[in-house]
Amino acid sequence: MNTAATTAPKILIVGGGYAGFYTAWKLEKHLRRGEAEVTMVDPLPYLTYQPFLPEVAAGSIEPRHAVVAHRRHLKRTTVINAKITGINHAAKTATITGPDGQSWEHAYDQIVVTAGSVSRTFPIPGIADNAIGMKTIEEAVAVRDRVMSNFDRAAALPAGPERDRLLTVVVVGGGFAGIEAFAELRSLASALLKDYPQLSFDDTHFHLIEAMGRIMPEVSLKTSEWVLKDLAKRGAYVHLDTQVTGAVNGNVELSTGETLPSDLIVWTAGVMANPTVVRGGDLPVEERGRIRTRADLRVGTAEAAVEGAWAAGDVSAVPDLSGGGVGGYCVPNAQHAVRQAKLLAKNLVAVLRGEAPRDYLHKNLGAVAGLGLYNGVFQSGNFALKGFVAWLAHRGYHGLAMPTWERKWRVLWGWWNNLWLGRDIVSLEAVQTPRAVFEQFAARPRPPQPVEAAPKKDAPAGPAESKAASDGGKAAAKKPAKKPAKKASASA
Template sequence: MPQNSTAPRILIVGGGYAGFYTAWKLEKHLRKGEADVTMVDPLPYMTYQPFLPEVAAGSIEARHAVVAHRRHLKRTNVITAKITGIDHANKVATITPPVGDPYEFEYDQIVVTAGAVSRTFPIPGIADNAIGLKTIEEAVAVRDKLMSNFDKAASVPAGPERDRLLTTVVVGGGFAGIEAFAELRSLASSLISKYPQLSFEDTHFHLIEAMGRIMPEVSLKTSEWVLKDLAKRGANVHLDTQVTGAVGGNVELSTGQVIPTDLIVWTAGVMANPTVVRGGDLPVEERGRIQTRADLRVGTAEEPVEGAWAAGDVSAVPDLSGGGVGGYCVPNAQHAVRQAKVLAKNLVAVLRGEGTKDYFHKNLGAVAGLGLYNGVFQSGNIALKGFVAWVAHRGYHGLAMPTWERKWRVLWGWWNNLWLGRDIVNLQTVQNPRYVFEEFAARPRPAAPAAAPAAPAKAAPAKAEPAKTEAVPTEAAVPVKDDVKTDAPAKRRTERAERDEVKAPAKKAPAKAKA
């Protein structure tokens, strides 16, 4: 959308939950021409992260778990690039596109919703061998990796290599880790029937948690039920255990145990997007998040930063309900979506000279899927387990998925899977799509080595004269010269004359006269 030079310019940094919903609601609340809205994100879509475990398990098509920015943001200028610097003192942001040089973008209001990334520790081998579960690409890679390992394991005999291929390790026992762990266990169990060479006992699943319990969002009793349920399904949970190394895929634990594996999924926490936080001059709190007020303006309760807003995982928003960790809202989708809606209303109110409202949301509870037809739900003292909780999980997230277009795609996929079963097509090779073309593509032959330059022509050497001796050469040794040919007739005449003379009789001498 071309910018109106006279209207206030609103820059939204990040197009995830909070960023997408802020832009979506601003389009609803702003009058035509009241402001120019620009959203910058390196990806052209918003990812609905609660669906990532089901994408990894093949229960949801990957494209259905994301929302295209340009399809649903009709009056927002969408830029697919990164924000690599924020100079709020001068209200200028640096945009770095994937192609071309960085450039500066002037704004009047900035909304920072850059989200979070996986938080890791300097453990040897983790950066080289593990994979997170924060993006749709990671979820697809985890699914394809697990299924590819089944293909490989089915072709090797029982032994250490097969065990390594069929061993999955998930690090982190929070909601994201437990959901991913349970969904992958469910996928592996369903794959067994497709591989007669393998048995259920061949598969090994380990979850590593540094604390003494899992899922702190639910009651201790509910978390213990989840542990028992996972144990029944052949999954191992290691509590009070830390990962000390993962070099070469060998996961070393603080207990001394070593688990060889070909798939390590890291879900042990998140941190605010460091590129945006460290690349700007907005105030940051001790945990590396942007300091945010209850009305979602950047700053403290006593002193807001004029023209700056923040929401979602990148921000430290006070939890006025009293249920937040350390007094702040926990970084999850439930808060990010609701914060974005309040932020959009407050931003419009400020543009119109009106007052703002504080963000307040009391946690409705927690719901998690633990594989097909199994789940857990906790709201206050109410806990649901098993199939009922699984229905609640799908119902809640099916409705929470933004836009009806995406809702229908997800619901239609679930309906098809109910009758057709889980889709187990493995497309790992899509990560290297040119491998077949490269293998058989005709290539030009190597050029022949250049011939050495010809040496300049030399005069033919004169024939050596035969050495002169005292002996007279025989006739056969005498070379024939060209001029002899011209005298051949004369020579033949001479030879005939000599023969004729030999044949003629000698003449008698005259008789003497008598005396």
């Protein structure tokens, strides 16, 4: 019997996004064989590289190339595709709920909470029913297919309100995620026009709604103003100091009194820590709904750590020791999540070996955004790049930051092909209902036919009739059958 397998500490990683994947990946590198058992739980079998979602929505990157399969690259980690629906750290158990709804308890010695974030919305009428986020690969694909399908439909319609609605895109939120998605979709629409002679540039309408007085707070005011001017040149409208007050039936109502009928509303107005994990556990939570985390990435406060609990990424409130974080904490982005995960893996191994963990300290390197093909913006301190050079910096940075060389090559190969062949403009919206055609033409059993009534029986015979029938039967039995004629027999 292998005693190391039964006595080794059990490490449970909650979530397989940036922070979760990188924590498991680096633990496999730093842990000695048999030193610990690592289990990662996530409902999805892959990591989504979210900076590529706008390019996926614009048809510039193949969707599967923007995700990283857990099982392909985590060879010594047990991967469970399920949800963590409860954490009882006092007992060091977590409740795992599978896709079928069945739940079970999982015991651990060390827990790493990296459950990430979800789209943060507000109770605005119609948003929950009509809008779509830009946080998952599935959402990016759905947005891409909707834009292309709407062009197909609009091209068959005469000019009018319905065609305008199909060709109107509304993006809510002017942060990096919103601006990148907005600019990439505008670039896609402009590129599609050459294949739709029935439509003109003036038929397409793009609106971005931002509640603040500026966009992209991650860059300088001067750079954000350049982005506004660039978008205006490309026929994209940005509504500053404006809020969405309703979106019932796709009619986007603004605080200015304007109404924008649209068939595509993309919501990018902020994120919040995964509420299922945060609210379903007994780990300390700060006022913004994130798990309270120390600078060394252990859960707790600066005065005391919660033994055996760690957190990183968007779900955690990690102090920003560089002084550049909003409210004193690291902002929720991939740059911090990846670096926190790498240090967390080292710190966890250090604690298992009786050594002291180190504090997380990272100064923001800057921000880079793609604004459609051959256009971008880059900001680092007071230094800024704009246009084609910034676009090259954007692709260069994210091409290198994409996890694993296998995925890097797939992305680079796709970019190279698109350079010569152009982006693919085929809509696969029907994949959302893959059995529709099969069901339409599939043969089905005929419905059961009504049972025919049985024929009525004859009335019972009287006594005389019965006697006559009986006598006749006896006579027939006594009378011998006629012999066949010889002549007939011979001829036969």
